[in-house]
Amino acid sequence: MTPTPASSVLPADHPLATPSELPYGLPDFSAVTDAQLAEAVRAGMAAQRAEVEQILGAATAPTFENTVRAFELSGQLLRRSAAMFFTLVSADGTDARQGLAEELSPELAAHEDALLLDPRLAERVAAIDGAGLTGEDARLLEVLRRRLDLAGAGLGEAERAELGRINTELAGLTAAYTRRLVADTAERAVLVTDRERLAGLSEDDLASAAAAAREAGHGGADGEGRDEAGPWLLTLSLFTSQPWLASLEDESLRREVFEASVGRGAAGEHETLSTAMEVVRLRLRKARLLGSASWAEHALKDRAAPSTTAVEELLATMAPRAMANARTDAATASAHAGRVGGAVAPWDWPALSAAYARERFAVDAGALRPHFELDRVLHAGVFAAATALYGITFEERPELAGRLYRPGIRVFEVRDEDGAGVGLFVADLFARSTKSGGAWMHTVRDAADALDERPVVFNTMNVPAPAPGRPALLTLDEATTLFHEFGHALHGLLAKGEYVSLSGTHVPRDVVEFPSQVNEVWLREPALLAEYARHVETGEPLPAGTLDRLEAADLWGEGYRTVEYLGATLVDWAWHSLTEDTVEAATADPAAFERRVLTEAGIDPELVPPRYGTGYFKHIFGNDYAAGYYSYIWAEVLDADAVEWFREHGGMTRQNGRRFAEELLSRGETRDLLESYRAFRGRDAELEPLLRRRGLVEAAA
Template sequence: MKTRVLAPIALAIALAGCQSDNASQVQAPLAAEQNINMDNPFFSDFTTPYGIPPFEKIKKSHYLPAFEHGITLSRNEINAIANNSAAPTFENTVEAMEKAGDFLNTVSNVFYGLTGSMSDAEMRAINKEISPKLSALGDDISLNPALFQRVKAVYQQKDQLNLRADQKTLLETTYKGFIRGGANLNEADKNTLRQLNEKLSKLSLKFGENLLHETNSFEMVIDNKADLDGLPEDIIAAAAVTATERGHDGKWVFTTHRPSKNPFLTYSTNRKLRETIYKGYTERGNNDDEYDNKKIASELASLRYQKAKLLGYKTHANFVLDNATAKTPENVFKLLDKVWPAALKQAKLEAADMQKMIDAEGGNFELAAWDWWYYAEKIRKARYDLDAAATKPYFSLESTLKGVFFTAEKLWGVTFKERSDLPKYHEDVRTFEVYDKDGSYVGIFMTDHFVRESKRGGAWMSSFRKQYRMYGEDVTPIIYNVLNYPRPVGDNPTLLTFDQASTLFHEFGHAIQGLLSDGYYRSQTGTALPRDYVEYPSQVMENWMTEPEVLSNFARHYQTGEVIPMELVEKIQAAGKFNQGFATTEYLAAALLDMNWHTLETAELQDAAKFEKDIISKIGLIDTIAPRYRTGYFSHIFAGGYSSGYYGYLWSNTYDADTWLAFKENGIFDHTTAELYRKHVLETGGKEDPAMMYRRFRGQDPKVEPLLERRGLTGK
């Protein structure tokens, strides 16, 4: 799954509106402070170009003092608002809260940005120490009775205040945030909530630490070259580099990182080794040892239920979805149940096709989960004459990045200028200045493409600073994409599979929303959207990659410069619905596993292995497919922000499929459609209800039929 994961910044920052930073605001509140370590870059303005964090000057020892100071400042700022003797107004209460916490926000954006891509034992220790303190600050804010009474007083006047649409939204979300944060609880229940939040914070961190260890510790060492049969040369070369890095000179090492695991499962002719690496991946966090995540997952589900009940919700899913476009678990299950039967039926047909091929080859074995990728690729070749390896020479990382930029320029006139002299946190990072169609400066875009052990798996977008104007000046965004592509070997460039190239377009879809954001309050800009809507712009972006007009611009052979042949393009498009039974089913199984964990109506701890097995049996998932994420390594929901929200990719996909119909009907680069999409989707962020903003763009609500048709699940 092409994931976008945001830093787990405490509720304090959300309530204070600190979902981006503003370096120009850092210095002012520090003037009266004494004994500040001025060697710490966080204690002064960032004087770097564009206010990019001075990464080369920031030491790990700087984080804890900066966090501690930021927490103190934030608490003082919030207390000043709560104890203001003036009558509460929108400006001196709600807007003041939005402007509080700049310093803490700056530190958080840098630290949590790097814990995802530059993690080590020291960074994890800092995270473990500071996380409970941030959680406590969040509770101190959300459970502050004087502050809540001021917000409530403003909220009760909302119809007489003549507020702008974004101000109304800010007031609504701030008030609702207090209710959801426990402001209406009695003192005993408030103390219980604090304890629950602290436990949840610690357990989530432990889940993520365990998974990182499990992922990085697995290695499959191959010392017989014959066991590499079927693998492309670039994959073999990358495995040799990994072996050297891990102290196995002259051998080949494969890991559970996707750039290593996926090609092995797809191309290796060695069935036993395919089973080894597959089980190495699917058993992460699922072993009865000190890194076992099963009990942690069960405890998290129990604590979340207890918190939801305390706050007046039936289940954790009800609590989460109250802030989503889906609104209720029933609506989520309705969509999942509508797609599941068609997806499962198609997956069974695909499995039958593979078994026929196995039998025809004299395989004399039953199809297993570790065979699926291998035989899917063989059938793809036979049915569509499409060899995934044959497409890779046309999708070098460099050319695909150019294709992304070409698409953005054709749609909105946005251009990118690379800079090699700007601060960056790792040598792999590339930095671009971004300019609008009128030549005006938009912001900074950073990319971090290559896999490394300090980086968690997956792909995501976030920001070191978001766009906003609430201080009377245009604050420009600093956006970054992080992916996990294989590092180039020798003089050869990194060549991407079709799916990897699609991921680049996907994550850029998030990035362009962050870059083109046009809002006043920072808590509302960029990707500040419900989980089940935020994936929509990124999914839309993927569509352009398969269009001949786009492919002909960037998909060039890395050696000859030859444009990808139209015959190959037609094969890619013809194969677009291939294996969608598998892809949709493994995703839906994970989404259903998430929803079942979080619609539990009991605090009783579950036997996680049995619970997962029962859910899989209940939905009828076939043995040859595992959920995309099993409980032990489902970090999206147990260590990230997607609990009761993994369904959101499919929910967003309904918006995506309906949007793409508009572009196909009017022209994929139609100026009017592109500008409407930019105005009502990309620029708006969370200023108003997303469903309403979508209707302004499209003139209707999305329907599920285009999604089913796209995935080949309509039976047509």
Template sequence: MTTPAASSAPSTSPAPVDLSADNPLARPSELPFGLPPFTGLTLEHCREALLVGMATQRGEVDAITADPGPATFENTVVALERSGALLRRAQAVFYALASSNSSDRLREIEREVSPLAAAHSDALRLDPALFARIDAVHAQVQAGGHGLDAEAVRLVERYHLDFVLSGARLDDAGREQLRELNQQLSRLSTTFGQNLVVATEAAAVLVTDRTELDGLSDAEVEAAGVAAAERGREGYLLTLVLPSGQPAMAKLRDRALRRRLHEASVTRASAGEHDNGPVAAEIAHLRAVRARLLGFATHADLVAADQTAKTSAAVDELLATLVPPAVRNAGAEAEVLAELAAADGVELAAWDWAYYSEQVRRDRYAVDTTALRPFFELDRVLVDGVFHAARLLYGYTFTPRPDLPGYHPDVRVWEVADAAGEPVGLYLGDFYARDGKRGGAWMSSFVSQSRLLGTRPVVFNVMNVTRGAAGQPTLLTLDEVNTLFHEFGHTLHGLSSAVTYPRFSGTSVPRDFVEFPSQVNEMWALWPEVLDHYARHTGTGEPLGREVVAAIEAAALWGEGHGTLEYLAATLLDQAWHRITPDTVVEDPQAFEAAALEAAGVASGLVPPRYRTTYFQHVFAGGYAAGYYSYIWSEVLDADTVEWFKANGGLTRANGDAFRDKLLSRGGSVDPLGAFRDVVGHDPDPAPLLARRGLG
């Protein structure tokens, strides 16, 4: 993400002040690779650095616009890339803490600084003097004879498009209206995210009778007891992960408890003090107003214009090919599960799906995912699986750095080197669930690679794995294993970056392309050379049998109907919210959601959307608004690339080097689909995806 810069300030902006002498963010960190100095760093330091960082960058941009000479690439675009160093440092730390280690005081600061940050961004993007200089450099590039290399030309083009799509061509009245819209949206998105954290914690299901937990392992029961004790509760606490489906529902034999857990999940943040329904509706309305102001029919059209999809029609075309077979496959799965439920004397309900689906895997395919967990101990999966695959493919090695501090005691640090032993950067892992941490899993950066700034990457992964009880290993589900490989794919994108300009570093690519490398990395989770290296039983040391792996692969298509339908329901819900016009009135957000799912042909009492409106963090408090389709869009590229790897020998350094050199290292400095074609040799082909999901 490009850190925004600004010139003259609106009234909401902080007055320029100096940083206190003891603020650890005042200067570039002296720790290896610029790792933030978390020891001694307080929230007040972060707040101060954010405020001063915005004021400082505005001064830097004022100097750009005050330059009496003609606008050039160096004195305008490169100067803009160099600006905002203090703000970049502060934002990287603060927003990592906001997502992973939140507190009442942090949320107060977030509510204070979010509108200021929005104003700061607008002060840049809506500054006529700054845009005039960028426009002049862009005209020089368009005219030719500029003497710039391809990456520099692309930087000029990207900045120009960024500013145009942000309203730089609006008149004074339009710019003022846009500033106010962005202020409101910033406040509302912060509210949505904070509501969700609190509501998710409050929705955790307390169990007082241990017998109700029948089906969970002793370690899982003990972990639930620890979770309750940590919150001062008696009994056992089942905390919620972000998606609708909760892992325990596949194992719990107590149907009433499965229902309690399901209903707690799908009704999160939908009533009371932390009801996100009205917040989401207001966000969607204001986005629609902003899109119309910027000359687009809907927010979805505005977003698509800057993605590889280019148009909402292209998104619709892909989704239209997937919905009918997904509904058909989910219906076929439901018939099988309904028979199993009927044998138990019950009518299949949404809270039964995972439980009976697990029976099918066990009975039909001889796959008991609960029995697999002892083979997937967290550290072995990470070090002997994820890191091992990265070494075989790219030559990377990972050395623990316990001397380097993270932002929480759970966070661990590794130094990364390439095949020649040369330093690459740092990797941080924050894997355990805890209060104050939003659900889900993600990757982000504290420092982005840039030859211009002389920086190497410092990247981190966050997950929400349940910690093993005292003295017990932390065991992962197969889904969590895949998630770890997935998120590390984003990490590889960041670590492999080799660009000049920070605007293009690592994952700074279109939203509907960013998931592609991470999805490719999932393929190595069950690759024999990798799996044999990490999948060992924690008690006996025995490897995961080949027959078990064959059963997992045979069962791969089972559940794809449900998985595809729940994903498409969320995707189409996202599109529905962001296809409304400024005149659309949404009085009842839940009714709007129901109508949208029905109209899209994905309404199902048995398969709720992967995310319902009130806990759809990705689109109402994240970067995926009108872009949740990007996972399936990227999966077309992913499935095609997996076939390329297999056809060319699989897990080899030659393949890894080609993928890194032609795609991962290039970040946003080249056309993404052009980089894809450079690797696989042809345009994207959806056939491998359709076959993978059983939709062909």
């Protein structure tokens, strides 16, 4: 195959007519308009079709080199331009970009189908004798064959045509769901004009809320406003339970914030439920075409979990035990607050839980924030742990940050112990109204020797931006998320291999969270904590005994947190386990179906609502976690077991990091991840460490 030069399908002066000349191929976001990006994506599709046509039209017999490797290396213009475009859609998704995404997503789905469902490709790949292949070449052939099978390449012509129509429609619907959710989340933010209602919030919280109000156009007559005069805007995170709820003393305001959160997508201009239900029905139709009874059954064909029964057994083991713990914790917190009858509303739980923890364990999460200044946590915590374990170092490159899409985004060059370049790490950490909720990692370049390419990895979060001149302070949860997302970044940065399709985080969905969850453990490494958790004004470390108190308090509220997660997992699994006999009744009343699923699993949604509701569950209706939200707990089985190995072998040492990197982080999909885990651990993972961590060993079943 002869690659199609971008300059042959784009104007010579187009900013993407040639690959970026910036270090590591960092895309120059500052040099391209939305219209030019859309033009490049469409040109990239045309270029890849021409490249693949060369492969499929060749008169020579199919070989690994002229078919599998050639197909893997095709489409580089599309890959570069699509990575840029969807970075912007997620992190700075203006109305115009969201609209373009709704246009382009169906086109991209149709393009992928045109390639994968072409019977000539399946025939050529099937004809290749893989007996002489070894290593990554053998693995790439195996992965491509599985990909073609799951895509439906073996279907008849009529079925392939129907599948293509479904995929195109699904792409448009998931883009529409995301656009509406982003808009509704911004619209439902709670505006407060009476400062007394904000009692309990810190001065930094108030300043952030005032800044958010100004950015949203709620300032004074001159558009400026003053922090002390308000108004204040309580923006919403992606979760059901909002961070504000732990601090606000006004119960009516807590309820208002909570109801704004759970009401997202239910009605109005940005309603998402009808879109979600159409997605559910279409996914089932697709699964049936591909020979499965449900989408969950189809999805597990490309996962580490061996069967739907295995997933359901894990959830059934945990849900009733966790709910029992949640009820006990709710009763304890209610009694501590002097409430008659023990009733705890979901908007009250965060405040009651925090109050109990302050008294019982002498742990005040709010009081810890001045010790978690973002820049220090990043450098003396996250980066320092990576240096200790993996020998890599970080140098900020402010001149490259100027090539990105918003001020305040930071770029770091990563080098190994010998000083050789590893890649770039990009940190886009502050919330903005055009950014999707939550936190995530993605790559715009990958470790791939076949392309002579090094990784460019993004971590994106939604930390409230501080007021001008003030430091950014993290909650303990936000600090944990920073370590978590950087665990994903390490999976991309430390990858080694020949092909993009086998590199870094290109692993089964239900194990991709494993390395990131392991990285969370270093947040509390005593020597590291002593360096990064210092008071932002005095430089003093955490008060003596804080770590011991945090660890003593670990299981407090764990039942509630586990049920929040399991509730969302059960909702996802239930929607995608529907069959032809059950789908119409379920989708006719999504709220009733969601309640029934939770109560039948032993969960009380009036006490512990799921982490996400159907109307704002972007993971499964806007991203690719459908029938996959169980992945976090499935991966945590590996994580909890691996953390025990680290503890048994001395913790955060270079020797331990070298082993973890060599056997797991660097491997990606170059071999089966569970095989990599066995090479690292010496055996399969065991469930017991997870149950102990979650406080479920002694809980009543």
